[in-house]
Amino acid sequence: MKFQRKILIGCGASLAVLAGLVFGLDAADKAFPPPLEKAGVVSAEVLDADGQLLRAFATPEGRWRLKTSVADVDPRFLKMLVAYEDQRFFDHSGVDPLAVGRAALQFVTNGRVVSGASTLSMQVARLIEPRETRSLSAKLLQFVRAVQIERRLSKEHILELYLTHAPYGGNLEGVRAASLAYFGKEPRRLTVAEAALLVALPQSPEGRRPDRHFETAKIVRERVLMRAAVEDVLGDGEADRAAGDAIPTRRLHLPAYAAHLAEAAIRKEPRSDRHSTTLRRSIQQGLEHVARETAAKLSPRVSVAMVMADITTGEIVGEVGSADYFDASRSGWIDMTRVNRSPGSTLKPFIYGLAFEQGLVSQETIIEDRPADFFGYRPKNFDMSYQGDVSVRQALQLSLNVPAVRLLDAVGPSRLMVRFRRAEVRPVLPPNEAPGLAIGLGGVGITLKDLVQAYAALANRGQPMRLGNGIEDQPGLIDGEPLLEPTAAWHVADILSDVLPPQGSRRLGIAYKTGTSYGYRDAWSVGFDGRYVLGVWVGRPDNGAVPGIAGYQTAAPILFEAFSKSGVPITPLPAAPAGAMRIAQSELPISQRRFSTTSSGLISASTRERAPQIVYPPEGAKVDLGARSGEISPLALKLQGGRAPFRWLANGRPLAEISRRRTSEWMPDGAGYSTLTVIDAAGRAASVRIFVE
Incomplete structure (x- = not known):
């Protein structure tokens, strides 16, 4: 009995010690948790409407560290990674006893380190809490941290930390940054050879960089391929075929599109690491390429800006604030899509639209293009010549100034401004001035974004749409009265669709209008098909004159090239609404055959x-x-x-x-x-x- 009692007392004491040890370890674990908060610092990303990367920003310490999930990576890469780095990753709890025993035995047998025992969890621990020296205490801390991490995170989350923080040489961290820098693509589309190289690099990121150590990179890639073949990760002959693939010899720049919008996104939400826009990267690439190439042919101080939008949704799909954000000679940092400038003749279509809507004219109505005096205001045509009697259709296509002012005098400048407000477009008048006839020829200020928004309504049968890029403004339908009645909008679009393309450009099936501001400071061109509207501005950001620029000769060729390079298929313009048609001049009512005005503004x-x-x-x-x-x-x-x-x-x-x-x-x-x-x-x-x- 005494012996049994001693045994029971001893067991109780052992259990108490064990419980105390467990409690102590648990308390220590809670008191000294792994610094997982450090893993939350990643590069901010600006994404297009499909989630594609437009631009990334380096972390505060200058690292390209793009947040990466398991779904972002090709599954074969993950299989090769586990096979090469940690075959029992899904079975151990942070430390692999078999790997530790093997490494210890090899060290005793060979007198040197032959293979490591680091699991992926231990590598994550080292990445989020870098060690200053290679020592036994540092290794023991790594063991402890790995166990702590496994207690807190799922295997998938641990993998994602590795995929985000693994070093790849220089300031590249994470498989996404490496894939973009070495292959120019996201890691979900890696080939077998590319995946093998990215598996091998983190073990010695500087010594194996393909852009600096080509032969070493080739050798370690083959080593990964051989291991993957042995572990049946790859099929028969797949490793041999991949070994013959080329290895990149230079590092690429990470995507850097929509610079102005990206900066605006960071200013708006500086703490967010992901910013979604309505842009389409393929369209943005095309527009930026055209802006950069065409600006290079112009004066060094001249810039180019563009806005392209979907008229059915109001989403801005491409937005170029300048020809080159980093070009100081062109003041590239100024976003010229949001700066008020004189629109030249680009507002004329809306004057004609009001005249059609009110029944003052039809397309074939004759109107005079002769010198005229409107209470002291004497508009002149761009080329200082006059055409005499022309049809309304010809007057708009030739962008004649006097006929446009005659019609504006009849419909009223204030009414035109009211119509713009229906589309949430607010042209800026000179200080202390009421709307006057000069607004028809560019006597107001308007932004490129607002001008494109007005044309979006014109292209959308008069229905206004709010244009937005998802950051500075949100797209959507504008409730209320239309900018123009559908029939009037169709007449304007029908006329503009028949304007000859600029010299050297082929017909695209778009309707477009050009404009040149007073003093040759701004050249404009805005065009649309049945789905998209695109606006182009050319000029100096400092508002200086640019002798020789004009809407038709300078901006229109850029418009046509940008429409082509955007990659969007041309959508036919919509058919005429019920009852709308061109009426021959001889069939018009007598009051619409010729437009002339008296002091009342009507015949x-x-x-x-x-x-x-x-x-x-x-x-x-x-x-x-x-x-x-x-x-x-x-x-x-x-x-x-x-x-x-x-x-x-x-x-x-x-x-x-x-x-x-x-x-x-x-x-x-x-x-x-x-x-x-x-x-x-x-x-x-x-x-x-x-x-x-």
């Missing part, structure tokens, strides 16, 4: 009679015609005054018959805003804007 053969006035429907009325149910009823139209016969127009399109009665009917195409106009025999007009429900 007037006589002032003795009272001008026509629409009494029903009233201005701004909401009229329920059953559009929601799908069975639309006709709308009664009533007018007073004027001289018969009367021509009615709906959204700029003449109704079927000329009537001598003061009542008529109109069958809407559908719900939404519409503009109704009546023109009498004397050419006097009246309009109302209504909403059909």
